[in-house]
Amino acid sequence: MADPEIKSYAPHHESQSPAVTESRTARTVLMIVTFAFLGIFLLLPLIIVFKEAFAKGIEAYTQALSEPDTRSAIRLTLLVAAISVPLNVTFGISAAWAIAKFEFKGKAFLTTLIDLPFSVSPVISGLVYVLLFGAQGLLGAWLKAHGIVILFAVPGIVLATVFVTFPFVARELIPLMQEQGNGDEEAALSLGANGWQAFWYVTLPNVKWGLLYGVLLCNARAMGEFGAVSVVSGHIRGLTNTMPLHVEILYNEYNAAAAFAVASLLAGLALVTLVLKTLLEMRYGAEIAATRGH
Amino acid sequence: MEVRVANVRKEFERFPALRDVSLDIKSGELIALLGPSGSGKTTLLRLIAGLERPTRGKIFFGEEDASQKSIQERNVGFVFQHYALFRHMTVADNIGFGLKVRHGPSRPSAKEIRRRASELLNLVQLSGLEKRYPAQLSGGQRQRVALARAMAIEPAVLLLDEPFGALDAQVRRELRRWLRDIHDATGHTTVFVTHDQEEALELADRVVVMSQGRIEQVGTADEIYDTPNSPFVYGFIGESSSLPVKVEDGQVWIADRPIGLSAPHAPQGEATLFFRPHDVDLVEECNGCIAGTVAASRRVAGTRRVELEIGGERQRVEIELPVDHPAAQKTRVAFRPRRWKLFPAA
Numbered sequence: 184m185a186d187p188e189i190k191s192y193a194p195h196h197e198s199q200s201p202a203v204t205e206s207r208t209a210r211t212v213l214m215i216v217t218f219a220f221l222g223i224f225l226l227l228p229l230i231i232v233f234k235e236a237f238a239k240g241i242e243a244y245t246q247a248l249s250e251p252d253t254r255s256a257i258r259l260t261l262l263v264a265a266i267s268v269p270l271n272v273t274f275g276i277s278a279a280w281a282i283a284k285f286e287f288k289g290k291a292f293l294t295t296l297i298d299l300p301f302s303v304s305p306v307i308s309g310l311v312y313v314l315l316f317g318a319q320g321l322l323g324a325w326l327k328a329h330g331i332v333i334l335f336a337v338p339g340i341v342l343a344t345v346f347v348t349f350p351f352v353a354r355e356l357i358p359l360m361q362e363q364g365n366g367d368e369e370a371a372l373s374l375g376a377n378g379w380q381a382f383w384y385v386t387l388p389n390v391k392w393g394l395l396y397g398v399l400l401c402n403a404r405a406m407g408e409f410g411a412v413s414v415v416s417g418h419i420r421g422l423t424n425t426m427p428l429h430v431e432i433l434y435n436e437y438n439a440a441a442a443f444a445v446a447s448l449l450a451g452l453a454l455v456t457l458v459l460k461t462l463l464e465m466r467y468g469a470e471i472a473a474t475r476g477h
Numbered sequence: 478m479e480v481r482v483a484n485v486r487k488e489f490e491r492f493p494a495l496r497d498v499s500l501d502i503k504s505g506e507l508i509a510l511l512g513p514s515g516s517g518k519t520t521l522l523r524l525i526a527g528l529e530r531p532t533r534g535k536i537f538f539g540e541e542d543a544s545q546k547s548i549q550e551r552n553v554g555f556v557f558q559h560y561a562l563f564r565h566m567t568v569a570d571n572i573g574f575g576l577k578v579r580h581g582p583s584r585p586s587a588k589e590i591r592r593r594a595s596e597l598l599n600l601v602q603l604s605g606l607e608k609r610y611p612a613q614l615s616g617g618q619r620q621r622v623a624l625a626r627a628m629a630i631e632p633a634v635l636l637l638d639e640p641f642g643a644l645d646a647q648v649r650r651e652l653r654r655w656l657r658d659i660h661d662a663t664g665h666t667t668v669f670v671t672h673d674q675e676e677a678l679e680l681a682d683r684v685v686v687m688s689q690g691r692i693e694q695v696g697t698a699d700e701i702y703d704t705p706n707s708p709f710v711y712g713f714i715g716e717s718s719s720l721p722v723k724v725e726d727g728q729v730w731i732a733d734r735p736i737g738l739s740a741p742h743a744p745q746g747e748a749t750l751f752f753r754p755h756d757v758d759l760v761e762e763c764n765g766c767i768a769g770t771v772a773a774s775r776r777v778a779g780t781r782r783v784e785l786e787i788g789g790e791r792q793r794v795e796i797e798l799p800v801d802h803p804a805a806q807k808t809r810v811a812f813r814p815r816r817w818k819l820f821p822a823a
């Protein structure tokens with residue numbers, strides 16, 4: 184009876200407290216479940232994406248990617264990311280700065296508001312823009328009168344993407360800046376630096392790894408967003424299709440090889456992001472407050 | 478540079494951290510702000526620096542009203558309690574920072590900045606550590622780099638918040654002497670915060686004792702120690718014993734017995750008697766003395782401390798005896814304070 188008990192407290196689990204050390208069988212079962220789950224739901228699909236993409240050979244793969252509509256979708260995705268990521272970096276830094284370094288009324292509310300895009304379905308985010316800018320929308324008539332096109336065009340896609348990605352940078356920086364406090368900035372000011380110099384020479388270097396991490400996640404989401412963009416894009420081939428939308432169209436047309444070819448690019452992006460993220464965490468884990476779930 | 482704090486009040490969301498504080502700091506003086514936690518020392522220091530604005534009152538640098546000036550314009554060297562060194566910059570870059578961020582002709586060349594940094598490192602006895610990062614320094618070394626960085630801008634006033642607070646006792650004592658030397662060599666008007674009275678009394682030209690947002694007493698170490706002007710200062714600085722007493726007919730009484738101390742000028746009525754445990758005369762037979770039974774006794778280095786219970790109220794006081802004094806063995810000890818002070822009961 185006592186034997187398995189003793190084994191489970193063997194010295195090589197010293198770092199765990201005995202109270203949480205499960206018996207060996209329980210641990211094995213948990214590990215198997217976890218790995219099986221990860222394998223079936225994450226790894227397998229990824230493998231299938233690449234397998235399908237190359238099912239008809241390298242030639243078909245490159246051809247699928249050089250098709251004009253596909254190239255246009257890639258270009259649009261890059262453009263959208265190129266606009267929305269810098270916007271959200273600016274917003275994220277300002278919001279984090281305000282929340283971490285100043286006391287003001289409504290701070291808790293602002294913090295909650297920043298998380299809104301995480302808690303609301305992306306489709307709803309898209310619909311909000313339709314309600315705002317659509318022909319029947321709040322500003323629709325005014326926009327039409329002034330010849331401004333937002334919906335079913337690039338501006339709408341950018342807006343929707345900005346909306347769904349805006350928590351990433353801010354959420355990364357807020358805890359980091361809060362933890363660092365005002366001390367370094369006050370030191371810089373006392374040495375004669377103006378606000379901008381304090382930011383550039385002191386604040387920014389202090390949060391650079393967290394910022395990079397946030398940018399990485401923000402970029403991955405900006406390129407991969409489907410729901411919100413789908414609602415506002417209008418799916419005009421060669422014009423308002425981003426990569427994720429294009430994948431869906433190709434797939435619906437039973438063009439599986441091309442669909443998976445484009446999908447493999449997105450999957451590749453995800454993998455690169457993951458690797459960079461892991462590297463960053465390994466190297467600068469302490470600086471990146473990595474306790475929040477993304 | 479002279480600094481004058483005039484009737485300053487500082488509230489944080491209505492909580493008064495400082496209430497009507499006035500203080501004249503002489504040019505070239507080394508002055509300590511001493512007080513228990515929460516007494517407003519840091520707040521006063523930050524107000525002088527310009528990191529906070531007073532709710533009321535003014536702060537003068539020389540003849541000039543500095544109250545409305547920003548921290549940059551005040552040109553103060555501030556050493557933070559936890560140093561606040563820029564962790565991504567080398568020691569040399571940290572020290573040169575204040576010069577690098579200057580504008581126009583007052584900004585020295587990069588070469589000149591490096592030279593100044595080395596010179597200051599030399600002053601703080603850290604030559605050769607230019608290329609290190611703060612994380613690669615010991616606590617005491619960081620402290621010195623922080624001081625060098627603050628001095629690089631040739632500040633009008635040097636302000637230090639618990640400069641040795643985070644260091645162990647040994648290093649503290651070393652740096653204390655060293656700070657005194659640096660101060661004597663450079664002559665900066667210097668204000669430092671501490672809650673270590675030994676540090677304040679040993680190091681400072683004058684000590685400012687603070688409590689609950691007020692200045693209790695300002696004076697040299699001797700003045701503060703020998704003539705405390707309030708029960709708080711008596712209790713806070715050095716060791717003290719106190720007893721509730723009564724003043725009548727110019728005599729000090731405990732219960733219904735005079736204790737042989739005459740106080741012709743003290744107001745009649747309830748009062749508290751303060752004295753130092755080591756400042757007592759033992760007396761053999763008691764006609765006019767304080768007598769009590771030994772309740773506890775402990776050895777403190779070269780002396781013995783005994784705790785006496787006095788009178789029916791069993792008030793406890795501590796006095797000091799030579800280790801080999803016969804009285805230390807007795808259960809009943811009689812004594813009379815040599816130097817003492819009365820404060821009317823609150």
Ligand SMILES: Nc1ncnc2c1ncn2[C@@H]1O[C@H](COP(=O)(O)OP(=O)(O)OP(=O)(O)O)[C@@H](O)[C@H]1O
Pocket residue numbers: 489490492493494512513514515516517518519520521672
């Ligand atoms: N930013 C602030 N907001 C609100 N209250 C504050 C703030 N700064 C200080 N206080 C309050 O003002 C009082 C004085 O604080 P201060 O920091 O000056 O004390 P101190 O004498 O430096 O104490 P310590 O020895 O613990 O550092 C304290 O009661 C503190 O809680």
Ligand SMILES: [Mg+2]
Pocket residue numbers: 518519520670
């Ligand atoms: Mg303090």
